[in-house]
Amino acid sequence: MLIPAQIADDARPRLARGVRLQIDGTTGKSVLLFPEGILELNETAQEILTRCDGRPLSDIACALAEEYDVDLATLAADVREVLADLQRRKLVELA
Amino acid sequence: MTAPRPYALLAELTYRCPLHCPYCSNPARARNDAELTTAEWHRVLREATELGVLQVGFSGGEPLVRRDLAELVHGAREAKLYTNLITSGVGLDESRANELREAGLDSVQLSFQSDDVDLADEIAGVRAHQPKLAAASFIRAAGIPLSLNFVIHRRNIDRLPQMIGLAEALGAERVELANVQFYGWAFLNRAALLPTREQVARAREVATAAKARLAGKIDIFYVLPDYYETRPKPCLNGWGQRYLTVNPIGDVLPCPTASSAIPDLHFENVRARSLDWIWRQSESFNRFRGTEWMPEPCRSCPQKEIDFGGCRCQAALLTGSAANTDPVCSLSPNRVRVDAVLRDLNPSIVGAFDWMPRVNPNKEAAATLDREVTR
Numbered sequence: 288m289l290i291p292a293q294i295a296d297d298a299r300p301r302l303a304r305g306v307r308l309q310i311d312g313t314t315g316k317s318v319l320l321f322p323e324g325i326l327e328l329n330e331t332a333q334e335i336l337t338r339c340d341g342r343p344l345s346d347i348a349c350a351l352a353e354e355y356d357v358d359l360a361t362l363a364a365d366v367r368e369v370l371a372d373l374q375r376r377k378l379v380e381l382a
Numbered sequence: 383m384t385a386p387r388p389y390a391l392l393a394e395l396t397y398r399c400p401l402h403c404p405y406c407s408n409p410a411r412a413r414n415d416a417e418l419t420t421a422e423w424h425r426v427l428r429e430a431t432e433l434g435v436l437q438v439g440f441s442g443g444e445p446l447v448r449r450d451l452a453e454l455v456h457g458a459r460e461a462k463l464y465t466n467l468i469t470s471g472v473g474l475d476e477s478r479a480n481e482l483r484e485a486g487l488d489s490v491q492l493s494f495q496s497d498d499v500d501l502a503d504e505i506a507g508v509r510a511h512q513p514k515l516a517a518a519s520f521i522r523a524a525g526i527p528l529s530l531n532f533v534i535h536r537r538n539i540d541r542l543p544q545m546i547g548l549a550e551a552l553g554a555e556r557v558e559l560a561n562v563q564f565y566g567w568a569f570l571n572r573a574a575l576l577p578t579r580e581q582v583a584r585a586r587e588v589a590t591a592a593k594a595r596l597a598g599k600i601d602i603f604y605v606l607p608d609y610y611e612t613r614p615k616p617c618l619n620g621w622g623q624r625y626l627t628v629n630p631i632g633d634v635l636p637c638p639t640a641s642s643a644i645p646d647l648h649f650e651n652v653r654a655r656s657l658d659w660i661w662r663q664s665e666s667f668n669r670f671r672g673t674e675w676m677p678e679p680c681r682s683c684p685q686k687e688i689d690f691g692g693c694r695c696q697a698a699l700l701t702g703s704a705a706n707t708d709p710v711c712s713l714s715p716n717r718v719r720v721d722a723v724l725r726d727l728n729p730s731i732v733g734a735f736d737w738m739p740r741v742n743p744n745k746e747a748a749a750t751l752d753r754e755v756t757r
């Protein structure tokens with residue numbers, strides 16, 4: 288099994304070029320739109336992506352941990368997992 | 383069954399095109415009715431959004447032939463649609479690229495016939511390769527994400543590594559290597575386009591290796607040559623489930639090739655009906671929706687919710703009825719017809735490339751076709 292390198296705390300994730308985050312008027316949920324594709328986001332992914340505005344990963348995890356009152360370590364792991372998946376699909380870039 | 387919501391609209395703006403590819407997606411007998419106007423397309427785009435559509439692909443023919451293209455892109459963005467342009471690139475200069483960017487164009491899919499200029503121009507039937515290279519650089523300079531689309535067939539399939547190399551050199555983010563699917567012009571030219579079994583096996587290896595090598599850099603999307611498969615493609619993710627096409631004269635199609643492949647299906651027009659009514663109520667969208675219409679062996683097959691019985695157009699073209707199982711499926715009693723094509727073509731393959739270039743719709747073209755079709 289391929290184990291990808293972990294995304295660093297100070298990495299700044301943002302949407303890749305040509306990728307748009309939008310509310311789907313039909314479902315009220317968030318979707319990612321990109322060339323030839325649409326991805327319906329679950330709540331976790333949505334909460335993470337709306338915060339991918341240039342701030343580092345550690346800040347995103349802190350903000351979410353505070354807002355949802357959950358353990359920071361668990362949350363940081365979730366955030367990494369979601370972002371790594373989106374990065375593999377070229378929907379998110381790390382700066 | 384009740385209609386789900388659609389996700390993507392293919393807007394075929396025109397059948398006009400400066401190229402003459404022998405696998406053109408234009409219908410082989412296009413009707414000569416007037417193209418939809420700018421205002422009519424704006425209405426279609428709005429109605430599509432209301433119906434739930436999130437993405438629109440502007441295609442043709444060659445959509446750049448429409449002088450109102452940027453205006454339509456702008457209209458689509460106003461309607462919050464994600465906009466793709468599917469183009470040959472011929473006619474795209476620097477100012478046009480910038481105009482489209484400013485209108486809000488989200489991405490461009492640029493077609494190439496080959497990496498090799500002589501072969502590319504021979505396939506296109508005009509000198510289009512150099513202008514395409516220029517178009518790619520204008521798109522990059524305008525900062526619009528670029529996908530390269532190659533239609534793969536017997537004449538260019540051995541150049542897959544070089545074609546992937548071209549995509550790398552041009553800085554594409556995505557490359558689609560689509561084995562030609564046999565509808566319309568490609569169906570008429572099948573004898574010249576179908577690759578050999580050995581070619582297909584090699585190409586699959588090349589594509590798989592390139593996918594691994596370029597992971598994270600370029601997305602490689604390889605469309606299988608389905609005649610060589612034993613299970614059909616999940617065509618459209620099911621008829622009338624996610625996609626709809628509006629053609630240049632306003633007919634609304636569940637599938638872009640349905641108008642030529644399934645002659646007994648009547649299509650509704652946006653000039654007479656709302657998109658909503660057509661999507662939900664029309665006979666053409668409902669005939670093959672869901673699984674109720676399915677014959678055996680699909681009806682009692684566990685795969686039926688996965689591949690939806692394959693492609694209706696392929697069933698129509700190869701078995702004479704769109705309601706049959708896709709004959710690519712090895713469980714279909716009609717699979718023998720696909721096997722016969724493969725068997726017939728594989729021995730006599732060397733040097734056979736006398737295809738028929740696509741011609742623009744006029745009386746002469748129709749006459750040529752009559753001969754070809756009834757041969």
Ligand code: SF4
Nearest residue numbers: 680683685686691711
């Ligand atoms: S029998 Fe029909 S549903 Fe089953 S695999 Fe073949 S095409 Fe698909």
